[in-house]
Amino acid sequence: xxxxxxxxxxxxxVTWWTGRDWSRHVEDAADVGQDGExxxxxxxxxxxxxxxxxxxxxxxxEGPRPAHIKDRIRALGPTVxxxxxxxxxxxxxxxxxx
Amino acid sequence: MYQYDTYDxxxxxxxxxxxxxxxxxxxxxHLTEDQFKPLRLMNGLYLQLHAxxxxxxxxxxTLSSTQMRVLADIARTYDRDYGHFTTRQNLQFNWIKxxxxxDILEKLAKVEMHAIQTSGNCIRNISSDQFAGAAADELxxxxxxxxLLRQWSTFHPEFSYLPRKFKIAVIAADEDRAAMRLHDIGLxxxxxxxxxxxxxxxxxxxxxTPMIAPLVADFVPLSxxxxxxxxxxxxxxxxxRRDNMYKARIKILIHEIGVDKYRAEVAExxxxxxxxxxxxxxxxxxxxxxxxxxPAFADTSxxxxxxRSDAGFAAWLDQNTHAHKRAGYTIVTISLKxxxxxxxxxxxxxxxxxxxxxxxYSFAELRVTHAQNIVLPHVRSADLRAVYDRLVAIGLAEANxxxxxxxxxxxxxxxxxxxxxxxxxxxxxxxxxxxxxxxQRDLGxxxxxxxxxxxxxxxxxxxxxxxxxxxxxxTENYQLLLGGSGAEDVSLGKITGPGFSxxxxxxxxxxxxxxYLTERTEGERFVDTYxxxxxxxxxxxxxx
Numbered sequence: 273x274x275x276x277x278x279x280x281x282x283x284x285x286v287t288w289w290t291g292r293d294w295s296r297h298v299e300d301a302a303d304v305g306q307d308g309e310x311x312x313x314x315x316x317x318x319x320x321x322x323x324x325x326x327x328x329x330x331x332x333x334e335g336p337r338p339a340h341i342k343d344r345i346r347a348l349g350p351t352v353x354x355x356x357x358x359x360x361x362x363x364x365x366x367x368x369x370x
Numbered sequence: 371m372y373q374y375d376t377y378d379x380x381x382x383x384x385x386x387x388x389x390x391x392x393x394x395x396x397x398x399x400h401l402t403e404d405q406f407k408p409l410r411l412m413n414g415l416y417l418q419l420h421a422x423x424x425x426x427x428x429x430x431x432t433l434s435s436t437q438m439r440v441l442a443d444i445a446r447t448y449d450r451d452y453g454h455f456t457t458r459q460n461l462q463f464n465w466i467k468x469x470x471x472x473d474i475l476e477k478l479a480k481v482e483m484h485a486i487q488t489s490g491n492c493i494r495n496i497s498s499d500q501f502a503g504a505a506a507d508e509l510x511x512x513x514x515x516x517x518l519l520r521q522w523s524t525f526h527p528e529f530s531y532l533p534r535k536f537k538i539a540v541i542a543a544d545e546d547r548a549a550m551r552l553h554d555i556g557l558x559x560x561x562x563x564x565x566x567x568x569x570x571x572x573x574x575x576x577x578x579t580p581m582i583a584p585l586v587a588d589f590v591p592l593s594x595x596x597x598x599x600x601x602x603x604x605x606x607x608x609x610x611r612r613d614n615m616y617k618a619r620i621k622i623l624i625h626e627i628g629v630d631k632y633r634a635e636v637a638e639x640x641x642x643x644x645x646x647x648x649x650x651x652x653x654x655x656x657x658x659x660x661x662x663x664x665p666a667f668a669d670t671s672x673x674x675x676x677x678r679s680d681a682g683f684a685a686w687l688d689q690n691t692h693a694h695k696r697a698g699y700t701i702v703t704i705s706l707k708x709x710x711x712x713x714x715x716x717x718x719x720x721x722x723x724x725x726x727x728x729x730x731y732s733f734a735e736l737r738v739t740h741a742q743n744i745v746l747p748h749v750r751s752a753d754l755r756a757v758y759d760r761l762v763a764i765g766l767a768e769a770n771x772x773x774x775x776x777x778x779x780x781x782x783x784x785x786x787x788x789x790x791x792x793x794x795x796x797x798x799x800x801x802x803x804x805x806x807x808x809x810q811r812d813l814g815x816x817x818x819x820x821x822x823x824x825x826x827x828x829x830x831x832x833x834x835x836x837x838x839x840x841x842x843x844x845t846e847n848y849q850l851l852l853g854g855s856g857a858e859d860v861s862l863g864k865i866t867g868p869g870f871s872x873x874x875x876x877x878x879x880x881x882x883x884x885x886y887l888t889e890r891t892e893g894e895r896f897v898d899t900y901x902x903x904x905x906x907x908x909x910x911x912x913x914x
Contacts, residue, residue: 283467285420
């Protein structure tokens with residue numbers, strides 16, 4: 273599957289295209305198929321996202337998992353500061369990245 | 371410390387106002403990202419892996435307690451309660467919001483700080499010896515020259531769009547604490563027949579093509595220095611490649627045309643530039659130098675000897691302090707490498723606490739080192755115990771300066787959009803493996819440096835042991851290098867062989883250090899042994 277990701281223009285937060293809107297949580301991300309570039313163009317022009325790009329991902333029971341470690345770290349947060357990730361209460365969250 | 375005059379202040383204030391307008395235009399859609407990106411980069415604002423990152427310039431690594439407190443305030447108010455001190459003697463905030471950036475820059479400007487020229491193809495923050503003005507072994511304080519270079523290079527109209535970024539370091543001691551020859555230009559102030567001048571090294575650097583800068587001029591009188599540097603830059607600006615960013619640094623130009631040809635071109639250009647009168651009058655230099663006059667040192671003749679009876683304190687004294695030029699004073703280095711910590715990171719509270727320490731014990735002055743530590747340059751020796759006790763209280767009393775756990779590590783893949791592998795967790799694993807302080811001290815001086823990609827922000831080429839993180843089919847992999855040095859015995863590390871997993875490279879380092887312990891002779895540091903016996907014994911230890 274393919275996901276569309278980017279950063280929020282004002283905050284810089286990592287965001288994921290859900291099919292209707294943008295979410296900070298990769299679990300909400302939708303498969304954009306071959307439509308990613310078109311959506312990116314529209315959304316960037318509307319300043320709803322900054323520097324969007326399409327990535328490969330794998331569907332899992334827990335939700336989409338980006339194929340590359342860099343995007344998994346983007347999705348979670350820095351592996352060395354669990355308190356700053358999107359799952360600060362989950363000490364095992366870092367394992368998802370590896 | 372240097373203090374802005376009205377001209378310095380007005381150009382920084384004007385830049386804040388200009389950037390505020392640019393941010394508003396970006397947020398309102400009047401600027402596209404393509405239009406805005408070069409503008410934000412000129413103000414040190416990157417878009418990194420998780421958020422915007424702001425790189426704040428700390429000229430030649432010198433800052434005051436007041437400035438340090440403002441950094442803590444920004445960390446607390448606009449970031450996530452911490453900052454990261456870098457290998458360019460700067461500080462980075464990792465979680466900045468675009469809309470907050472003008473307010474942050476305004477706060478910085480009020481204490482004579484900014485983020486100008488911390489990115490882009492211009493002359494970057496001038497770096498220097500973190501012990502400048504305090505070291506017992508220096509010829510003179512290099513900071514007046516570093517400040518003059520800062521003023522010369524700030525908004526220099528001819529050098530704002532160089533072929534590639536440009537880094538300058540200036541030192542004035544035989545011991546090189548600034549990795550001077552791994553800069554685009556490295557300057558060492560020397561004396562010849564009673565006249566002060568500079569050795570000028572040009573074309574060093576790390577990155578994907580590491581090179582040690584060759585000597586281009588063995589003595590340039592300081593009265594000619596600015597003209598000579600202008601010539602060095604002008605020749606680069608004219609002939610440096612702009613068609614390929616990977617071949618655009620001055621080191622590539624000098625490598626391709628040869629140092630003799632480059633030297634001749636510079637000489638020709640210098641002959642012209644010298645007639646233009648750009649070297650500052652002595653009065654202007656004296657004005658700048660006056661800001662770097664010694665602080666009001668106390669009469670320490672009646673001070674008692676430092677009590678070394680506490681083993682922890684004694685170990686810290688031995689490892690983290692250096693001789694000061696003034697009897698009764700000591701240079702203190704605060705390690706930002708506590709076991710389990712993140713190299714170079716400090717919390718807002720720790721930043722404030724270091725500011726308090728500087729104010730109480732070091733004439734309100736601090737330095738940032740390229741090894742990502744903090745220096746209190748002028749501590750009265752009688753106050754060392756009080757400083758140490760306070761550092762213990764804030765978790766920054768690690769007695770590991772220049773030991774194997776004093777690791778330089780770039781932010782790596784945990785933060786950096788360019789990185790291929792994580793650096794910080796690896797640094798933590800190594801620090802954990804070698805956590806025993808007795809073992810560390812037995813290994814002696816051993817500089818370990820980790821970069822998460824070929825851009826080498828973690829100076830892996832210059833590590834006695836260097837580690838380069840690479841991407842091998844989507845998996846982190848680590849190459850091991852041995853034998854580098856960024857000091858006066860400068861050398862570039864060599865790759866040992868096939869790379870390792872994260873755990874594998876920690877094991878490999880242990881095999882390397884074990885072999886060192888069996889091979890070394892009396893007084894030999896790790897790098898000395900490596901140079902004597904070569905790579906083979908270590909390869910054998912690593913790969914069998």
